Amino acid sequence: MTRQLFFATTLIGTAVLLNSAAEAATAVQCEDKAANCLGRCADRTGGAGDWGGHQSKCLLFCDRQLTRCIIRAR
Helix, strand or coil: CHHHHHHHHHHHHHHHHHHHHHCCCCHHHHHHHHHHHHHHCCCCCCCCCCCCCCCCHHHHHHHHHHHHHHHHHC
């Protein structure tokens, strides 16, 4: 049982490592992903924030995702 658990953990770790390396993209692909992310953000108030007057967290998430992607692409 311990051997199977070790093997499964190793297999999952390898898959995560290979997947993150394959995720490295060019800057153009990063911009495309960011445009798709921003397209999914609902802007009900026309840029004035959400109903409570706070800025949209979706836009901040997309910005962080774009920054992370561009850093990896370099």
